[in-house]
Amino acid sequence: MNRTQSFIVRMTKDELQTLDKKVKRTGMSREHYVRTLCNNKTPVELPPADYYALVREVRALGNNIHQISAKANAQGLLDAPMFKRHADTITAVADKLTMVCLPRNSD
Numbered sequence: 001m002n003r004t005q006s007f008i009v010r011m012t013k014d015e016l017q018t019l020d021k022k023v024k025r026t027g028m029s030r031e032h033y034v035r036t037l038c039n040n041k042t043p044v045e046l047p048p049a050d051y052y053a054l055v056r057e058v059r060a061l062g063n064n065i066h067q068i069s070a071k072a073n074a075q076g077l078l079d080a081p082m083f084k085r086h087a088d089t090i091t092a093v094a095d096k097l098t099m100v101c102l103p104r105n106s107d
Contacts, residue, residue, distance in 0.1 A: 048100045054093060061090045 011019070023033045025045040036043045064086050072078040 050100055051097075054097050054100060058090065058093050058097070061086055061093065065090070 019030065019033075022043070023030050026033060026043045027046045028036070028043060033043050065083075068079060068083055068086065072083075
């Protein structure tokens with residue numbers, strides 16, 4: 001799209017700082033942020049930095065649980081201590097994800 005129109009918006013220092021904080025949380029440019037608002041959309045914040053590492057950890061744990069289940073099914077038994085260890089770890093990671101992904105009050 002060819003954007004040829006522009007305008008100037010005058011703000012106080014505090015207003016500009018507030019805008020910049022909100023823009024930074026989305027990873028957008030100021031212009032993209034304002035266009036998003038003008039199109040009646042809500043800009044979405046980027047996930048916290050450790051979100052992707054936690055997702056990778058949960059996926060790896062899920063794979064481990066799958067392998068344990070397959071082994072138990074094939075052999076007709078279950079390695080209960082290993083299964084409990086992985087289940088406890090998944091619970092801990094889920095708790096971390098909840099803490100990390102809750103809305104932050106950083107205005």
